Amino acid sequence: MAIIRYAKDSYELEDDQSVLDCLTHRGVAVPFSCRSGVCQTCLMRATGGTPTEASQQGLKNSLTLQNYFLPCVCYPETDLEVALPDDADAQVVIPATVKSLRLLNDDIMHVELECHAQIDYRAGQFINLFQHQTLGRSYSLASVPYEDDHLHLHVRRLPQGLVSGWIHDELRPGQTVEIRGPGGDCFYIPGDTEQSMMLIGTGSGLAQLYGIIRDALSQGHTGPIHLFHGSRDLNGLYLFAELRELMAQYANFNYIPCLSGDDVPAGYATGRAHDIAFEQIPSLKNWRMFLCGHPEMVRVTKRKAFLAGAAMKNIYADAFNVSQP
Amino acid sequence: MSEQESLYEQIGGEAAVNAAVDIFYRKVLGDARINTFFEDVDMEKQAAKQKAFLTMAFGGPHNYTGLDMRKGHAHLVSRGLNDSHVDAVIEDLGATLRELGVKEELIAQVAAIAESTRNDVLGR
Numbered sequence: 001m002a003i004i005r006y007a008k009d010s011y012e013l014e015d016d017q018s019v020l021d022c023l024t025h026r027g028v029a030v031p032f033s034c035r036s037g038v039c040q041t042c043l044m045r046a047t048g049g050t051p052t053e054a055s056q057q058g059l060k061n062s063l064t065l066q067n068y069f070l071p072c073v074c075y076p077e078t079d080l081e082v083a084l085p086d087d088a089d090a091q092v093v094i095p096a097t098v099k100s101l102r103l104l105n106d107d108i109m110h111v112e113l114e115c116h117a118q119i120d121y122r123a124g125q126f127i128n129l130f131q132h133q134t135l136g137r138s139y140s141l142a143s144v145p146y147e148d149d150h151l152h153l154h155v156r157r158l159p160q161g162l163v164s165g166w167i168h169d170e171l172r173p174g175q176t177v178e179i180r181g182p183g184g185d186c187f188y189i190p191g192d193t194e195q196s197m198m199l200i201g202t203g204s205g206l207a208q209l210y211g212i213i214r215d216a217l218s219q220g221h222t223g224p225i226h227l228f229h230g231s232r233d234l235n236g237l238y239l240f241a242e243l244r245e246l247m248a249q250y251a252n253f254n255y256i257p258c259l260s261g262d263d264v265p266a267g268y269a270t271g272r273a274h275d276i277a278f279e280q281i282p283s284l285k286n287w288r289m290f291l292c293g294h295p296e297m298v299r300v301t302k303r304k305a306f307l308a309g310a311a312m313k314n315i316y317a318d319a320f321n322v323s324q325p
Numbered sequence: 326m327s328e329q330e331s332l333y334e335q336i337g338g339e340a341a342v343n344a345a346v347d348i349f350y351r352k353v354l355g356d357a358r359i360n361t362f363f364e365d366v367d368m369e370k371q372a373a374k375q376k377a378f379l380t381m382a383f384g385g386p387h388n389y390t391g392l393d394m395r396k397g398h399a400h401l402v403s404r405g406l407n408d409s410h411v412d413a414v415i416e417d418l419g420a421t422l423r424e425l426g427v428k429e430e431l432i433a434q435v436a437a438i439a440e441s442t443r444n445d446v447l448g449r
Contacts, residue, residue, distance in 0.1 A: 033393070036386045039377040058343065058376075302368055307354060311347050312372050 005048070005081040019044070019055075019071035019080065030071065030084065037073035044071050048081030060313055062185035093130075094119055098175045099150055101167075104238040108204050109168055111139075111153040113179065121145055123211030124188065124290075126318070127181030129153070129163065137163040140208035140292070140318070141182065144215050151179075154207035154238075184208075186290060186318040188216045194223045197288045198281060200274050200301055202230045205293025208318060210239060212290055217250050225250075226281065230258040230273025230293075234265070256280070274301040278308065285309035288316075295319035332384035332434050336427060342379045345421050350375050352417040359413045362401055382418065382439045394445035402448045411446060415439050 002013045004022050013022050020042050023030050032042040037057065051069030059068055071082070096113040104110050113129075121127070123144040130136035143152035157168045171177070186208060197216065201209045206229050213225060231237050243255040258273040269276045274297055281287075289305045291298045298319040305315055337344075350372055354360050363371065374397075381387040398406060415436050422432045 033388075034377050035388045036380075038373070038380050038387070040373045058339070303354065306347075306368065307351060312350070312368070 002076045003079045004076075005079070006083070013076070016075070019074040019076065019082065021072075023071065023082075032072060035072045037070050040070060042070060042072050043068055044082050044084055045069070046080050047083050049076070049079050051080065052076055060185065061189055062187060062316065065189065066185065093178050093180050095176050096151065096179050098171060098173050098177065100173055101171065104154060105235050107157040107168075108238055109155045109157070110142075111155055111167060111171075113151040113153070113177070114149075115151065115179070116176075119151070119179075119182065121151075121182035122187040123215035124186050124208040124316075124318075125182040125184040126208070127151065127153075127179045127183075129167075130178045130180070131163050131166050133178075135163060136178075136180070138183075140184075140205070140211075142207040142210045144211055144218065147214065147218060152207075152211075154204045156204040184318055186212075186292065186316040188212050188219070188221075190219050192223075192288070193219075193221050195221075195286065195288050196223050197221070197225045197290070198277060198284065198305075199225070199227045199290040199292075200230075200277050200297075201228070201291070202273060202293030202297050203236060203320075205318075205320065206239060208292050209290060210243075213246070213253065217246070217253060222252060224252050224254065226254045226256065226277070228256045228258055228269075228273040228277040230260060230276075230297075232261040233259065233263070234268075237268075272297075274304070277301075278304060283309055286311075286314075288314045291315070291317040293320060332431065332438075333380075333386075336383045336422075336431055336435070338383075338385065339380075341425070341427075342376055342383060342385065344425055345379050346372060346376045348424055349379060349418060349421040352421060353414065356413055356417055359410050362404065362406065362410070379418075381442075382435050384434070384438060391442075391445040394442050395448050398446045399448060406447065408443070408447065411443050 004011045004013055004019055006023055006028055011022050011026050020030060020032055020035065030042055030044065033039045046067040046069060051067060052074050055069040055074035056064045095116040099112040099114050102110050121141060123141065126138045126140045128136045128138050139153040139155055141151055142154055143150065155164050155167045158164045199209045199213065209227060213227060216225060227243065229237060237257045240257065247253050247255045256269050256276065258269040258271060258276050260272045264270045284305055287310050289310050291301050298317050302315055302317050306312060354363055377387065377389070381389055418439055419432050419436055422435060
């Protein structure tokens with residue numbers, strides 16, 4: 001019979017037993033509800049082996065690509081190594097050397113990291129960067145794995161931010177830090193290349209959108225791609241030149257810089273990014289959506305996008321989760 | 326169509342649930358009578374719950390008990406959930422199925438299953 005490995009223990013699967021039953025019967029605390037592959041409460045990830053096709057039915061494709069599955073309807077014939085989505089030890093710690101640090105604007109630092117071991121990620125995912133063993137923060141990746149040699153982060157200095165303050169003030173090129181990851185399911189999935197895409201981001205939420213856009217364009221996405229990047233003032237609209245250049249290079253890419261403050265020069269949209277986006281494109285049926293940045297913006301926009309016709313499976317969102325100092 | 330075919334099979338099984346879930350959830354969120362109850366919920370989790378509910382209402386496989394229904398809605402009952410809100414949900418459910426071209430006799434059966442959870446949902 002197949003062996004199920006979880007944490008440091010191994011469990012033998014009994015006849016006609018689901019992975020969920022196998023684990024819970026032995027006292028592993030896996031949350032569950034419907035036990036019939038519908039509610040997705042028991043979602044787990046296979047870190048070794050391949051989950052059955054049936055156990056991935058109905059999951060968002062960005063989850064199936066990362067080997068997530070539903071253990072309540074998983075009856076594997078071969079061994080599986082599994083983890084809960086929040087298990088930190090599902091990922092190994094990788095040392096990485098700081099290659100360069102440069103300010104993108106007054107408070108966002110571009111951090112370039114060279115990993116000491118191979119890290120498989122998709123543009124748009126995030127990593128956790130550790131100042132020391134128990135103090136780490138999540139940062140989105142702006143790099144594209146097959147185009148950029150190193151990992152790129154956009155770290156905004158937060159008021160009283162422990163890790164961001166340390167990155168801005170003390171970290172130096174040549175230093176080695178520890179990272180863990182990648183994580184997150186907000187990324188471009190190849191296919192449906194003619195689909196229209198809308199990306200809305202505020203502040204340094206642009207990091208992952210920049211990665212996702214370059215990934216989509218490089219993979220031959222031909223449908224229109226509209227990026228709405230919002231900030232209060234001009235200083236917040238970083239990567240302006242790079243995005244304008246990308247727009248000149250790709251006819252299907254459209255960059256709309258949005259300013260919500262008072263002083264709006266010509267050439268910029270006036271208002272909040274998500275309001276402008278819905279004004280310009282009111283119907284989102286069959287659109288693919290990417291929403292990154294301020295949690296309240298992401299929450300409100302997700303709902304509005306859905307009500308404007310975007311299918312739930314086509315809405316990819318990632319909100320900043322700011323830790324309290 | 327054989328007489329043995331279950332309600333779930335007649336409606337179209339999992340494919341029908343998948344087709345219905347976005348339409349139904351959109352109707353619920355757009356329904357001013359009930360959408361305040363969904364103001365602050367995580368949409369992904371809520372959509373998964375809607376899917377579980379639809380599967381059950383379509384006569385499909387589920388493991389929900391009356392007790393789950395009570396526990397799952399107790400916080401809403403304390404916020405004023407009452408019969409009129411259950412009525413609205415059943416109405417939105419019917420409208421969803423009509424939009425998908427499901428026959429009225431099947432819609433009535435689905436409504437009856439949803440109706441059977443009313444007292445548990447309202448904690449009576």
